[in-house]
Amino acid sequence: MVAPASQNRDSPAPLFNFIPSVDRYIFRLVIVPMLGVFALAASLLLLDKMLSLFEFVSTEGGPVGVVFKMLASLLPEYASLAIPLGLLLGILLAFRKLATSSELDVMRAVGLSYGRLLRVPYIITALLVAVNVALVFYVQPLSRYYYETLEYELRSGALGASIKVGEFTSLADRMALRIEESEDEGTRLNGIFARVANSRGEVLSISAEEGSFLATSDSPDTIILRLTNGTIVQDMGSMEEDAEAPRVLSFSRHDLPIDLPRIEEFRGRGDAEREYILPELLRVGWSPDQPEAKRDASQASFNFRLVEVVMMLLMPLLAVALGIPPKRSTSALGVFVSIVMVVAYHKVNQYGEDIASLGRVDPVVALWLPFFIFAALIVWMYYRVAYVPGGQAIGALETFAAKIGKAFGRFFKRRRRRQGIRTADDVGELSAAE
Numbered sequence: 001m002v003a004p005a006s007q008n009r010d011s012p013a014p015l016f017n018f019i020p021s022v023d024r025y026i027f028r029l030v031i032v033p034m035l036g037v038f039a040l041a042a043s044l045l046l047l048d049k050m051l052s053l054f055e056f057v058s059t060e061g062g063p064v065g066v067v068f069k070m071l072a073s074l075l076p077e078y079a080s081l082a083i084p085l086g087l088l089l090g091i092l093l094a095f096r097k098l099a100t101s102s103e104l105d106v107m108r109a110v111g112l113s114y115g116r117l118l119r120v121p122y123i124i125t126a127l128l129v130a131v132n133v134a135l136v137f138y139v140q141p142l143s144r145y146y147y148e149t150l151e152y153e154l155r156s157g158a159l160g161a162s163i164k165v166g167e168f169t170s171l172a173d174r175m176a177l178r179i180e181e182s183e184d185e186g187t188r189l190n191g192i193f194a195r196v197a198n199s200r201g202e203v204l205s206i207s208a209e210e211g212s213f214l215a216t217s218d219s220p221d222t223i224i225l226r227l228t229n230g231t232i233v234q235d236m237g238s239m240e241e242d243a244e245a246p247r248v249l250s251f252s253r254h255d256l257p258i259d260l261p262r263i264e265e266f267r268g269r270g271d272a273e274r275e276y277i278l279p280e281l282l283r284v285g286w287s288p289d290q291p292e293a294k295r296d297a298s299q300a301s302f303n304f305r306l307v308e309v310v311m312m313l314l315m316p317l318l319a320v321a322l323g324i325p326p327k328r329s330t331s332a333l334g335v336f337v338s339i340v341m342v343v344a345y346h347k348v349n350q351y352g353e354d355i356a357s358l359g360r361v362d363p364v365v366a367l368w369l370p371f372f373i374f375a376a377l378i379v380w381m382y383y384r385v386a387y388v389p390g391g392q393a394i395g396a397l398e399t400f401a402a403k404i405g406k407a408f409g410r411f412f413k414r415r416r417r418r419q420g421i422r423t424a425d426d427v428g429e430l431s432a433a434e
Helices: 021-060 065-100 103-109 119-156 278-285 292-323 333-357 363-387 395-418 424-433
Strands: 168-171 175-183 188-197 203-215 222-235 247-259
Touching: 021 065, 021 119, 065 103, 065 119, 065 292, 065 333, 119 278, 119 292, 188 222, 203 247, 278 292, 292 333, 292 363, 333 363
Parallel strands: none
Antiparallel strands: 168 175, 175 188, 188 203, 203 222, 222 247
């Protein structure tokens, strides 16, 4: 007995029956490369920063775990850069696959317009715009301030005593400490020498074979250096002839209290405009009570974040314009051009924010004028592809790139011939001649 078509196991789940199959297909084509590009871009940015952070933390003598805390605090900033790029390349690669496999021609032949095919990409875009708004206006300012706090605490020593092995370290202005060797991640110290001076002019020179740091419950500003098998030389500090000779004392265990330097509290959030969340930007940027320089910087930061988010709404159009290669061509020039355009636009916005924050140009002009120019270019490119028969957004660049590719091909072919290397074309020509 043949099962009804509705019970075919290859049919979609009942939960998604209301979604047209073409939308599900386009969603699968878009989501996989989009997530891949997003993960790749974020990973590359984090790995590049990780190297410098490891060097910085090791130089300051801080714990290794703080590196991963600092990287986590930078993740929202890098995500706000990777999301638009992942969205663009995800849609671009999806439409490029449809075009090179001739599926796009079939969809167009049955009456599906580009606007209909962009329905799912624009739903994804709307969701990512909401995510990016939350990131750039709320999460990113707070995470950036947390990063600055960690960096300050690392420089000031609040994350641990910054004692370098093999070097003299000054503590509390009256003590110098030198450690020859550190084992078991700093829990066991070997070859310790300390020189301590007190207010009466006495100087203690202490040497010990081993030691370890211990915390005290009475005062968080004091730690105990427990020394084992050493010698104490007490110099009374007097230069007179009848002064007492230095006293020498051997010990099997001695506890040396060390007063940690006082660490000032970190500044409050808001020293830089990028640490303001959206309500704070609006309040500071348009408040007559604030200095003009601060208003200009806040307005520049607000407009910079806004144009970066709004531009995401044009990414699907740019992806379609650059993702469809010419007929009978598999050129990937559009992928390269799309990345260059997005990066260049971001750099132009950064420059516009800088000059607007200095008060040289109005923030609306410095940031929205490049946006409208870029938007007009994208709309024109999309119009060429969607409504002009046989139109190409970068047709001239495709032709130029094809000529350059053929020129390089002929050059390397002649070079191989001069070297006596036969190519497949040469073998074909000889066979035809015979």
